Amino acid sequence: MVNTGEINGSSNLMDFLDEPIPDVGTYEDFHTIDWLREKSRDTDRHRKITSKSKESIWEFIKGLLEAWSGWVVMLLIGLLAGTLAGVIDLAVDWMTDLKEGICLEGFWYSHEQCCWTSNETTFDDRDKCPKWQKWSELMINQGEGPSAYILNYFLYILWALLFAFLAVSLVRVFAPYACGSGIPEIKTILSGFIIRGYLGKWTLLIKTVTLVLVVSSGLSLGKEGPSVHVACCCGNLFSSLFSKYSKNEAKRREVLSAAAAVGVSVAFGAPIGGVLFSLEEVSYYFPLKTLWRSFFAALVAAFTLRSINPFGNSRLVLFYVEYHTPWYMAELFPFILLGVFGGLWGTLFIRCNIAWCRRRKTTSLGKYPVLEVIAVTAITAIIAYPNPYTRRSTSELISELFNDCGALESSQLCDYINDLNMTRPVDDIPDRPAGPGVYTAMWQLALALIFKIIITIFTFGMKIPSGLFIPSIAVGAIAGRIVGVGVEQLAYHNHDWIIFRNWCRPGADCVTPGLYAMVGAAACLGGVTRMTVSLVVIMFELTGGLEYIVPLMAAAVTSKWVADAFGKEGIYEAHIHLKGYPFLDVKDEFTHRTLATDVMRPRRGEPPLSVLTQDNMTVEDVETLIKDTDYNGFPVVVSRDSERLIGFAQRRELIIAIKNARQRHDGVVSNSIIYFTEDPPELPANSPHPLKLRRILNLSPFTVTDHTPMETVVDIFRKLGLRQCLVTRSGRLLGIITKKDVLRHMAQMANQDPESIMFN
């Protein structure tokens, strides 16, 4: 209370530390953020702006702009992500066709665009459009025949290899983070982890370009996962324009959650499904305000994409289907069978893919990523070309499999034997016996199924952008279509069986094989990703009717149950574990009976906890402690005897503050005493200047008692997004639990290797 002039003077001298110290409040790469602190910083910021905005009109306008910046960012993300998705679609179309031939009118036209403008486009003549020339027609003037076939085959492989080589080289040289689907990393980032550059401009550019290349190269991968990554890069880009988002890691994650929704929205044209996907699968902290904004961004993106109109049908959705027949209760049985298949496929894929990725990581295989990509591309191209169902792009294949056979359908899959005196309307074609085309198609599809299953396991995880949705959907759609045609023919040829008698009389249109394909797709996608509600909603948006929600749900539920029986982890969680990221899954339930005291450090027998005392450590003591340990922070106590906790200081901020003080103020020397108290005591005149560091002290560190059950601790870490938590017993500091400790303990309890958690 008694302030002498000298103390006043010295406290003035220390006041420069009350200016913001640069870099305090930022995080190191590969570290976890402190959600509570970020949110409280944002509130401070908001408070300042609100109070300022009453001062002048200019400040008021600035306040308004600030309040609207969230919507502006969403608008911009929607526009850019929608545009990029459109561009990617157009480029993929063109380059996929480039593998087969070229448009004489202009090389930049895809097959479809080339023949749009030609006059001969009645439906049947579409394939005979003269402006589109296969390579063999152009080079050796032969459209058919063995030599033309071999030439086309050869060029197909060559183009594929060229695209794949370009892609993997670009990724390696310019943006190593552009590989993979990106969803595991985005989940981790959204849960509060820092990976610098993962959502950077280079990643955005390279991922967009290489995504086009790899999809066009015909590899068994999709653009859906990467398009989430691309959208998140857009989100990061635009959030750096507004200090509200760029300077606050928690707020930035709100934008990124919305961007993830945008990614799915443009990939499938399903804005509601996208928002739910972000909510269910990707996001960690998702306030309701963000839900609304995500929805807005997803809609903007979907409409931007539609105005670019890459699918040429002015539909919003990727696979638009319309069925004309209801489904019957008896069909639930094959639907559930498809669900079982989806669950088994999901388990098989996750196990094999993780085993292969682990092998890639641990053996010398990982040293030759370019070679690996080239080899897999070559194998894919060589096997894919002879089979018409694997030669074309996977989206086209899925589209055909989903479609019901109308009267005008010319595809092999619709080669049914027609009743000649059929006078029914176009929409309502009765079940018919399969013609030879259908049987051929079945064999080819079965081969395609086996090929897709095997090659996808080796493709996902290579050093190129690769999504999983499309291959999974393709596997499911093929299996579903085969089952669907099987049931259809069974019902046609045995319509007097009891199960068919009620709903499948001759002349009735009772089985829709396309619906089976869609159900199979949902089952397989569900088995791999373990999505539930969002999966059904995406499928619901694709079909646009509540009518088929029960079959879809039956398959999705079955698939999830079957897959969960073999292991709870979806593919994304499995990859997160493989990479050792500190991801605390909201869905994991922790049910073991351990207490905080079992998890905290120091453990029994270990040296005591490194703590700082509030008023008797010198700068040198602290620097030594920092040098000798690698902890991310130190609890500050009243004294080593009483061990009464007063706060927590972050390592990074201690270092920065001490460095800053030493540089900017000569009085601070090695034996200056560091004070974390409010009012440093009066010092003898000849003692070195004290250093007051209360400013960087977190005065409200989170504490739990040693008797707290670990499930509560896990809950607290999850819900409040803590980095660490201190453990006390009757007011005495006992130890510390970090997020890494929690994750390692959880891994141990689940009989996994705790050392697999690598980051803080």
Added chain:
Amino acid sequence: MVNTGEINGSSNLMDFLDEPIPDVGTYEDFHTIDWLREKSRDTDRHRKITSKSKESIWEFIKGLLEAWSGWVVMLLIGLLAGTLAGVIDLAVDWMTDLKEGICLEGFWYSHEQCCWTSNETTFDDRDKCPKWQKWSELMINQGEGPSAYILNYFLYILWALLFAFLAVSLVRVFAPYACGSGIPEIKTILSGFIIRGYLGKWTLLIKTVTLVLVVSSGLSLGKEGPSVHVACCCGNLFSSLFSKYSKNEAKRREVLSAAAAVGVSVAFGAPIGGVLFSLEEVSYYFPLKTLWRSFFAALVAAFTLRSINPFGNSRLVLFYVEYHTPWYMAELFPFILLGVFGGLWGTLFIRCNIAWCRRRKTTSLGKYPVLEVIAVTAITAIIAYPNPYTRRSTSELISELFNDCGALESSQLCDYINDLNMTRPVDDIPDRPAGPGVYTAMWQLALALIFKIIITIFTFGMKIPSGLFIPSIAVGAIAGRIVGVGVEQLAYHNHDWIIFRNWCRPGADCVTPGLYAMVGAAACLGGVTRMTVSLVVIMFELTGGLEYIVPLMAAAVTSKWVADAFGKEGIYEAHIHLKGYPFLDVKDEFTHRTLATDVMRPRRGEPPLSVLTQDNMTVEDVETLIKDTDYNGFPVVVSRDSERLIGFAQRRELIIAIKNARQRHDGVVSNSIIYFTEDPPELPANSPHPLKLRRILNLSPFTVTDHTPMETVVDIFRKLGLRQCLVTRSGRLLGIITKKDVLRHMAQMANQDPESIMFN
């Protein structure tokens, strides 16, 4: 460490307290639950069952049943709620028609059912079905004419009064909790509050019956809110069948969240919208597992309802519409205007309704609920009958307003002047000039609008079940249709204006007044409830197309912005505040700069905190403390000097444990010492038996430091669902913050009366 025989003996004597004490772990009425404790109890339970299930096959099967019970409960809720909704719809149909006439073939047929069976049902003859007799036809053999009109008018009022009187009497006598919409209370219950009987069997029965009565009586109210309450009662009913849910308040709330989704799902036939409504508007704690189950329950309910088929069109949704025309950018202007109208209506409604409800509460008006209901019903019936748009049931009105005028439409609203040589297909009718019928309809609709706006304010909150969705939608739909017809006629008569020239040439079908009605409905519903995503999704499910999502969203966003500018509270939050429930809204942002120390009790100048010490208080001391204070719990400290916290004991459990010990064990007398320590010390032989109460002690009470910002404290209370939190400074106990303290502080900071928060 040294155990003498005597201590062993005495500790054996104390062991009976280690048996579960009955009622420990339950809560008192009108109190808040402790989420963390409930969840940890559930984990314990789960752990026990899992470990037991390895013992025998029987236990394994029990474990499986346990695991499946969640799905079984959902199935049962879906079935019962769907059935009830179907029954309610059928009964309402019949009783609404009963006000106008009766079916000669059987009095239990509604007008529509009566005429279904008749042979003359071509469309135009539907109104002339001879089996359906108006009351005047039956009683004085006159269908038309002034005396018939007066008789019908009189009987209409009489029936309405009878229904309303029956309803209000039933509610008053049997189930006072059955009144109102129920959503405010359900929100509060889901946030962790106990209101015994609110979801009981009597409430379920009486609410179902009275809901039918009040809706049939023609009052301006809907069945959507109450149907959420009814579904939650079903949820409560079925959750009491399984000890997993009945004995754990947190698990029970998971079921109730799903039941809320079911309620909306059956009310609108919108399962996805229902789940999102529950997520966005009603629920508090909504784990993803529940999301999936809610979706399942909502689907089961929707399909149960569809198989009952109360709307007679085998459609799932309440108002099925299909438009054939796209919307144009220029139309966004009237859509946004409708949004503004919706926001203003929302604000007006909330303000007036709350003012009126407050007046009812504080003046003698509240003493005559029956009279009030009778008076409002009489006024409603007298004014409603002469206007054809208010006479019919509100759902029918909305349905007609939403519909586009097809070629076959015979309603007055579709009385356009036809071009005689029209050869266009049925679906594509160009804009036409309005006929006299449309102009009459406009006047009548304008009057209906004013009437609905005023009467709804006085209706909502009376002592009868009353929902808000349908009246809000009706207000919006009327306003929207009027605007729609206005725009249509403007465009028709001025198609050379610049804004119309591009999209509204003569002969084009450019304006769909039904779409305007739907947009207006979304705006008004949004203004009153402040729903966002779920609102748009419900509307999207009703229309079944993404096409109109932009108009709907534009209106919903505008309406929310306009309404939020006048006050952030939706109608449900306003009613929660009015009733003083302790509801900590997840959406409210707390941005003030207060600290835990400003909120905790004891405040400066107040007597110190009532604490228990761990080993030197007698039974009598504790009993005195319990008698003298009304706190819900007491912190337990090492000693009054050190104030080191060791745990927290609930008042209720202290009382039960002491009572139990006194009854069951003679050794425990008034001067027995209560020990909260692990090992009570050795006592002299003649001292009274000690009472060991460590069992009821919560050893992991939640603590924060006095420097913790209140926004963090609010966040912790919200996310972890705490009842109270202790405040410490460097390990010393300083005070306590309860949920009520937090809510009162928030009210104070928002310049509201803190005394309005009435419960703990």
